[in-house]
Amino acid sequence: MATTLVRPAAEPGLRRLSSYRWETPTWIITLSGACVVLAVVLGAFVSAVTSSVREGVRVIGREAAPQVAATTGLYFALSDMDAQLANVLLAGGEPAMAGNRREALDLYQQRRTEATAALQRIAAGDPTDKKVADILDRLGCYESLAGQTTLLNERDNSPAGRPSTAALQRHREATDLMRDILREVRDLTTTNHDLLNQTYQDKHDGATEARGWLWGTGGLLVVALVGLQVFLRARLRRRLNPAILLATILVGGTVVVGSTALSAEARDLKVAKADAFDSIIALSQARSVGYDANADESRYLVDPFRTAQYERTFVDKTLSLVTLLDAGVNDFDDRFDAALRDYRADHTDVGFGGYFGAELHNITFPGERAAAERMLTAFQQYQRDDRHIRAMAARGDLRGAIAFGIGTTPGNSNYDFAQYDNALVAVIDVNQQAFDTAIRDADGELTGWGDLVPLGLPVAVTLLVGAGVWRRVVEYR
Template sequence: MTTAAKGRTATSKEAASAGAPAGSAAGSDPGEGSPAAAPPKPAAPRVPHHLPTGLGHRLRQGARRMGGRAYWTTPRLVRGLTALSLAALLGLGATATGVLGGARDGTDTIGHGAAPQAARAADLYFALSDMDAQAANLLLIGADPDYTALHRTTLDTYEQRRAQADDDLQQAAQAAADDSASQRAVQRVLGELGSYEALVARAQLLEDQAKAPAGKPSEEALTAYRQATDLLRQQLLPAADEVTAANEAVVDHVYAQQRSDLDGGWWELAAVGLFALVALFALQRTLAVRYHRVVNPALAAVTLVTAVVLAAGLHLVSTADGNLVTAKSNAYDSVIALSRARAVAYDMNADESRYLADPVLAATYQRTYLEKSQAVVRLDGATVTDYDGRLETAAAKHLADRSVPFGGYLGTELNNITFPGERDAAERVLAAFRSYQQVDHKIRVLHDAGQLKDAVTLNTGLSKGQSNYEFDQLSKAMGDTIDVNSRAMDAAVADTDDALDGTTATLAAVVLAAALVLVAVGVRPRLREYR
């Protein structure tokens, strides 16, 4: 038993020793007589912690695939360029609509809104000023039988201007519905005009009762007229001027904004249009190369139409910008300068009559007359005594070399001559203004010499060489110059209205729809080959 067991044990050791790897000692097994240990399992591959995972990783992988040449098979390339072309055409249509629509709205605001309202407010100022001038003339001629016909004519003119002022106020009130500042100014005129008219009527009644001679109104009538003219100059005229200024500010703001938009819009439209042409050309070339065709008629037509539409759109933008400059800078600026000049001139004419009618305030009215003369034609440093002489010198220099050596509203106009016939009309204004100033100087000489009735006759007379005649010539010349510019402004606005009307918008929509359809028609047969 013992011997056999030992033999079996030895045999086992031998077997174990024989099964050991080469180069290993038999005694190196840590557990003699125990079973051999199992070989270790291979370790799982480690994922580096820095590699991206999730949605961002998938997007980057997709971008890498799309960036590879293998991804862009012919159908994918054609579909991508088709989508790009369609998007570019839609972008071109949207850009053109925005730019040209803004041009139409801006021109409408200036041409049909703020500019006419500003001119109407200036006309209101003119009507109010002439009302007061006629009231002063009625007070000045009094009950003198030598002026009976003139009294009737003057009273008729006063009533005409009152009706004109009422009409201007009604229109100004309607136009100021959306402008709180203008609305307040109009309401102030409406509220005070009745008081003014009542004071003028009282002055006339007192004058008729006193039967005062020419140039010497009764103190009671003069007091009532002072109250009336103070109300006019301190309340009515500033309020009318406020309405004018508010609309002028709107015109200036819209003009500056619209010109900036049109300039930027031109370049934006050009960029989008060129992008559309490049996309269409790339699509055309891809079809030619991948399908071995020289030209795709539908895409060629779309490319040609797009080029024509782009050129037409850029031309319309340039035309709208040119019309805007004509309407505002060339025409409106002259209209408003001359409208203000005419309104101030009528108030100046009233000062001439006030000077004769009210000796207590004669120096004040003489000073305000000069201030208003300077507003029309500014001659720096001129005084009442030398104004007409310096005006002669400045006018002679202008006629000699066409320079404008003076400022004021008339200086603004003569520096902005643009349209046929405008220079002749403006120079007639200058000539009439010179004649009127010469007569005014004579009136003051007669007054200072104590020849009051002769001064009154010269001031109120309607014959050539008398003040009211010469002033009427001045007013007509101003009106003619305003008409030249008003017609040009209306023509520029109408040109933009015609170019950007509903017909243009409808035609553009039809052309865009046709272009989109033609792109689809040109590409669809090629893509069907891959179905």
């Protein structure tokens, strides 16, 4: 006899749950709601990304980079102030060098004005920075010592390059104080440069990562819209819903345009910071160091008790511009000349480091290489002038060394230094123009797309999806 198994009756609540099936209107409303929610999420994401990237561009282009430029400009102005003070002592009371003396005093005042303006820009960037206040205090002390040096030199009417003991002592105190001030300025430059580097890295990486999130979020929204389109076709036997199709095209276009804009943003940030500003900061620091070295050259002539010290610091600063291992003042010219010949034969062969080596490794823009080579040629000539000055001083022709060293007419050292400085500034200008263009492009890259999408896309998707499904849902009522 067969045994019949009797299944226990299900509880009423479980029977209702097992028999429940979503009907077509419920599916349409759920899928439509998912599309709207994803559109809102995508709009919020675009808003956050746009705000973050624009903030990065603002910090790099309007804050950090100008602050770095201001501190390097301050270093340059202060270095040349001290160089011109030494030149005043070199000219002394010699009637034949009265013009050199007046020119040195005028340049001192010009650099003082530039230093004051640079300090004001730095203070405006961070009014609470105690380092700026400390530099201002120390600079006031320096100017007092410089004024005393000049007055003593005028009173004593000393011969060229041989100031009185009192004037020389004040000059040493002023120069030593300037060393401390310049160290503080270097610290400021390092702090601002670190901020610039960190901001660039964060925003460049953020723009790159945002592209992935944009494709992911936008892709989900496209999938949801396509899913809604497929569902409507399967359940309602309709070939195509024009409103849903338009919403899908709109979202897809937004993702493509947004991805392109973020790629362009990352590229502009790279051009601005890595390609252009890294060269600007290296060359600006090189310019400051060059003026400081030129001051050491004048100090070498004016202070016979510190000649070895000032020759050593001149060589150290020269090697920070063009680093050649174990090079000294006697063999630098020949080794640098050989390295330049190798470089001109093969632009990948940069046989020296330092600021100028860094620039040659970062040649990026049209005309930059030719400008850099002109700068290096002019720098070679200035270095040869330095050896000539030292040779004249060594054989006892101090007056001839001074006249050649501070002379600003063709054939003299300071004239050649000015030619070198002009050539260096020309390379900076090439990179500055590229930096300004890249920041301007980055600032406008997200304009339009970044302004319209956060609100416009959710509203458009909501309206189009609503228009596409409204009549379908009503049919079931």
